[in-house]
Amino acid sequence: MFNLRRKRNKLKNQTVTEKPQNIKHALKLFIKLLMQRKKSIFTVITMAILGSVMYTAIPWFMGIAIDNVAKLITDFGIGNFSFEQVIHVITWPLIGLLIASILSFIFSFIQERIMAVVSEDSGTYLRQLMTDKMDRLPLKFYDDIKVGEILSRNSVDIERIAEILVVGFNQFLSSVFNIIIGLVVMIYISPILTLIVFVLILISSYTTMFISKKSQKAFAENFETLGEFNSLVEEMVTGNTLVKVFNQQDESIERVKESNRKQHDAHLKAMFMNYAIYPAVRFLNQIAFIVSAVVGAVFAIQRKMSVGVVQAYLQYVSQVSEPITEASFIINSFQASLASIERVYQIIDMKDEVSDIENPIVIKKTKGQVEFKNVKFGYNQDEMIMNGVSFIAKPKQMIAIVGPTGAGKTTLINLLMRFYEINEGQILIDGVDTKNMARRDVRQMFGMVLQDTWLFEGSVKDNLSYGKKDATLEEIKTAATLAQSHHFIEMMPYGYDTIISSDASIVSQGQQQLLTIARTAVANPPILILDEATSNIDTITEKKIQEALAELMKDRTSFVIAHRLSTIRNADLILVMNKGNIVESGNHDELITKNGMYAELYNSQFMNN
Numbered sequence: 338m339f340n341l342r343r344k345r346n347k348l349k350n351q352t353v354t355e356k357p358q359n360i361k362h363a364l365k366l367f368i369k370l371l372m373q374r375k376k377s378i379f380t381v382i383t384m385a386i387l388g389s390v391m392y393t394a395i396p397w398f399m400g401i402a403i404d405n406v407a408k409l410i411t412d413f414g415i416g417n418f419s420f421e422q423v424i425h426v427i428t429w430p431l432i433g434l435l436i437a438s439i440l441s442f443i444f445s446f447i448q449e450r451i452m453a454v455v456s457e458d459s460g461t462y463l464r465q466l467m468t469d470k471m472d473r474l475p476l477k478f479y480d481d482i483k484v485g486e487i488l489s490r491n492s493v494d495i496e497r498i499a500e501i502l503v504v505g506f507n508q509f510l511s512s513v514f515n516i517i518i519g520l521v522v523m524i525y526i527s528p529i530l531t532l533i534v535f536v537l538i539l540i541s542s543y544t545t546m547f548i549s550k551k552s553q554k555a556f557a558e559n560f561e562t563l564g565e566f567n568s569l570v571e572e573m574v575t576g577n578t579l580v581k582v583f584n585q586q587d588e589s590i591e592r593v594k595e596s597n598r599k600q601h602d603a604h605l606k607a608m609f610m611n612y613a614i615y616p617a618v619r620f621l622n623q624i625a626f627i628v629s630a631v632v633g634a635v636f637a638i639q640r641k642m643s644v645g646v647v648q649a650y651l652q653y654v655s656q657v658s659e660p661i662t663e664a665s666f667i668i669n670s671f672q673a674s675l676a677s678i679e680r681v682y683q684i685i686d687m688k689d690e691v692s693d694i695e696n697p698i699v700i701k702k703t704k705g706q707v708e709f710k711n712v713k714f715g716y717n718q719d720e721m722i723m724n725g726v727s728f729i730a731k732p733k734q735m736i737a738i739v740g741p742t743g744a745g746k747t748t749l750i751n752l753l754m755r756f757y758e759i760n761e762g763q764i765l766i767d768g769v770d771t772k773n774m775a776r777r778d779v780r781q782m783f784g785m786v787l788q789d790t791w792l793f794e795g796s797v798k799d800n801l802s803y804g805k806k807d808a809t810l811e812e813i814k815t816a817a818t819l820a821q822s823h824h825f826i827e828m829m830p831y832g833y834d835t836i837i838s839s840d841a842s843i844v845s846q847g848q849q850q851l852l853t854i855a856r857t858a859v860a861n862p863p864i865l866i867l868d869e870a871t872s873n874i875d876t877i878t879e880k881k882i883q884e885a886l887a888e889l890m891k892d893r894t895s896f897v898i899a900h901r902l903s904t905i906r907n908a909d910l911i912l913v914m915n916k917g918n919i920v921e922s923g924n925h926d927e928l929i930t931k932n933g934m935y936a937e938l939y940n941s942q943f944m945n946n
């Protein structure tokens with residue numbers, strides 16, 4: 338079936354990877370995106386710093402409260418001071434703690450709120466950029482990419498970028514400042530202990546990362562070997578007879594045994610990781626905390642550190658170690674978003690369609706003469722398929738294009754409509770090179786009636802006036818009458834106001850075709866493109882379609898991708914195509930006399946269906 342323009346999807350787009358191909362470039366794009374909202378980002382960073390300061394202040398105030406109570410105990414001895422005295426010494430630290438907690442909450446609330454807006458805005462901004470771009474991209478772009486791929490970039494990837502902005506970026510900022518400020522306070526409390534603790538945290542985080550990678554591999558191996566084992570067993574069961582016929586029982590059993598042994602080893606490794614290594618990793622992660630607790634206790638006994646400070650220190654150890662241990666998770670999701678941003682910008686940064694020339698020529702009233710002058714074209718620069726095609730279609734002539742599949746019929750139409758730019762030569766309409774016209778004006782001169790009809794969800798009236806928005810109801814009805822549709826439209830529940838869609842059963846396939854003919858008639862284009870590929874429509878409707886098309890073609894230049902003998906015989910000019918080029922042209926009698934490819938095609942099954 339004739340499917341204009343999009344004949345071959347090369348699907349050369351890359352598979353979705355979770356890592357950016359060029360991390361530096363992706364990072365630049367990410368920063369560029371953030372810099373769109375400089376003020377917000379600056380506020381967010383300030384909030385993150387202030388939030389971390391407040392967060393760090395909380396254990397500090399708690400420490401002061403503990404130390405104040407401890408001092409009461411040391412000064413007066415247990416039970417020798419009043420409740421009021423306790424309240425007196427803890428009131429200020431507790432107020433400080435309360436204020437720090439509230440401020441910490443407020444700062445992170447503002448931070449998250451602003452980032453939520455930035456994230457939404459960035460999503461909308463990227464979506465807008467993508468949509469605008471889709472409009473400006475050459476149609477060739479759509480040959481090379483799957484529709485699903487475009488949709489996924491427009492939704493999943495942008496969603497992921499928005500998510501990392503609202504969740505990941507906040508988490509990242511808070512983690513960085515919590516670590517820095519936490520470390521500063523820890524160093525202030527005890528530089529030596531902090532050095533030991535920091536090294537321990539780094540070692541345990543690195544080990545965790547290393548082991549997670551190994552364990553992921555072990556689990557993957559486990560699944561793989563299990564899959565292999567299952568398919569071997571399945572093969573043995575289903576092919577049991579064959580195995581016996583060829584006397585391969587021993588070898589089969591040996592293969593299963595071997596696979597079973599591999600599966601056993603892989604499973605054991607995976608389970609070992611799960612039950613032995615992970616608890617060890619968890620313990621490792623606690624080591625920094627344990628060392629700090631032990632050393633802190635010793636310092637407290639030696640009175641080098643107060644109990645309150647030891648308690649604050651321990652909280653700082655968690656404050657610093659937790660984000661470091663989670664770093665791999667944050668890095669992974671950040672990497673995934675960088676990959677997303679890279680994919681989105683791959684489209685945004687693509688080269689636009691060659692823009693129309695300034696001051697394009699406008700043909701006021703098209704006569705409908707079409708000329709191809711030595712046209713050369715290839716979908717790819719290095720692979721020409723059309724090598725110097727020339728012909729003239731005079732106004733109101735009917736041109737039949739024939740040729741075997743892949744001959745270049747669609748390509749010829751694609752070029753006519755300027756869906757692709759030709760490499761050499763000229764395509765002229767009424768003597769004007771289409772390159773010197775606006776694309777929109779060129780396409781407006783053509784009306785197309787294709788096999789794959791396209792109706793949108795809306796009233797019959799709206800569908801018919803799609804090509805001429807200001808068409809009056811009278812015009813629409815006249816066109817519908819010409820296209821043998823008026824009668825069945827009137828029979829519909831609401832006549833011309835009936836809502837239809839392409840998949841609605843309210844209009845049959847044949848009626849859909851008639852409606853598309855009516856739609857073209859409303860638009861009243863000077864040149865027509867018709868696809869005559871046979872479709873499974875009943876003979877009566879088929880006849881109606883024929884009559885409607887004949888009516889439509891009256892007084893217009895028409896290009897027909899022809900399959901019907903009658904059409905071809907009536908054509909003023911037949912273009913016989915093969916391997917991208919016109920190999921013969923003329924009318925039926927001339928071509929038959931020539932006894933070339935046309936005669937061959939004519940006598941074969943090809944045109945006689």
Ligand SMILES: Nc1ncnc2c1ncn2[C@@H]1O[C@H](COP(=O)(O)OP(=O)(O)OP(=O)(O)O)[C@@H](O)[C@H]1O
Nearest residue numbers: 339344345480716722741742743744745746747748
């Ligand atoms: N978008 C495209 N990108 C690259 N090559 C293409 C593209 N569309 C078509 N071709 C190639 O161009 C040649 C001509 O194809 P075209 O679709 O024009 O033939 P056709 O005569 O319309 O075939 P059919 O009768 O099957 O519809 C073929 O070799 C085809 O593989």
